[in-house]
Amino acid sequence: MKTNFLISAFCVAWCSITPVCAQQSSADKAQAALFQELQQKDSLLFDFIFNSCAINKLQTVLSKDFVMLYDNGLKDSTTPQSYDSYIANIMKGCDKKRKNEGTSMRREVVKGSLQVFNVTQDIAVQTGVQRFFTVSKEGTATLVEESKFLRNWQQKKGEWKMITETDFKIDHNPQGVSDRYVPDAYVPASEALYNTVVELDSLYFDTYNNCKMDKMAALTADDIEFYHDGGGLTTSKKDLIASIQKNICGKVTRILSPNSIEVYEIPGYGAVEVGYHSFRNSSEPGESHPSKFITLWRFKDKQWQMARVVSLH
Known part of the structure; x- marks a missing residue:
């Protein structure tokens, strides 16, 4: 103990007289x-x-x-x-x-x-x-x-x-902060219906991304209702397609978020599709943050058509 004390005292004394310290x-x-x-x-x-x-x-x-x-x-x-x-x-x-x-x-x-x-x-x-x-x-x-x-x-x-x-x-949701309900992992009740709606989604947004307006019109119901949390409600099929052709065609690409689609049957009507997607504008870098969408697909006269859409950003 005495030796350690003397060494410490020496170091303090040395530091007090050197320019380095x-x-x-x-x-x-x-x-x-x-x-x-x-x-x-x-x-x-x-x-x-x-x-x-x-x-x-x-x-x-x-x-x-x-x-x-x-x-x-x-x-x-x-x-x-x-x-x-x-x-x-x-x-x-x-x-x-x-x-x-x-x-x-x-x-x-x-x-x-x-x-x-x-x-x-x-x-x-x-x-x-x-x-x-x-x-x-x-x-x-x-x-x-x-x-x-x-x-x-x-x-x-x-x-x-x-x-x-x-x-x-x-x-934005630090661990332990929110008691928000988290649902169980989605499992399709009908694999066949799920695959059908996923294919319909792919077909429709192929028309959206590649300006296939005639095919888009065929997949869109005449009484379409399109709800957008920013743009409001559109009920004119003609105006909706014209707006997409003017503002989207060749400018914006839709990207489906992987494994985000859920499909639920509506007996006697068709099915509801829920999912997430993002968009890439050709004049801007990157792509938008994924946002939620809800689509009602109606099966009538042996034909599937998009009848109602809710787009949330």
Whole structure:
């Protein structure tokens, strides 16, 4: 024990008189100071956004050329948001808050996840894990999102400002948060009916993807009802096909999500098809996030036709 004590005392004494230890100590202090400063800026940012709505103070944290980047997984392209758009969204939220509308939000950084790295003297990277909560009027907080973030900070004239943030590994249903019902794995009641409807789906969207308008018309019922959660209701077969020819033909490709189709018989009528699909626009990168669709196929006069469609995005 005495020997160990003497060695430790010697090391402390040696460090106190060498320039190497002095430099290390100085660097550690600078790193700790930077960590605290960026941590405080992080806290201020979300106080301005969710609590004080001090929009005019955001410029003390964000650079004027700030860009927010949202990761959409391996399948889809990253979505950028400009400074002006980011601020506009915050202002909308604050307006709703002043009118006592909308949902109150709270954000926290997972304890121990925050890290800061110096890239150069004037560039730093900050990473961490964050959680977002909705807060009821009674004060009950519900976790609704968990994600990782990576920020680039730049120092100009002695002031650190954020120039980019990337949110990734975004989980909108963190484990243990939701008690939402999860159904058992789908098993077709009739293999033959399932195969028939899957083939009908393939035939119809071959006409959609390849501009086969005559075949599309043959597969579409004269009394078609097409419900779209963005575009509303269309009940004219002629208008529906004309719209597809004008806006979709040669421009948009539909992609069926693998193994997503479920088929249920409707005795005396036909069958209902439920599934997920995405779309690729030839003028845009990537493809849309998979969305749900419901199709009623009617079997009449020995012919299958699409009679009702519900398209949800």
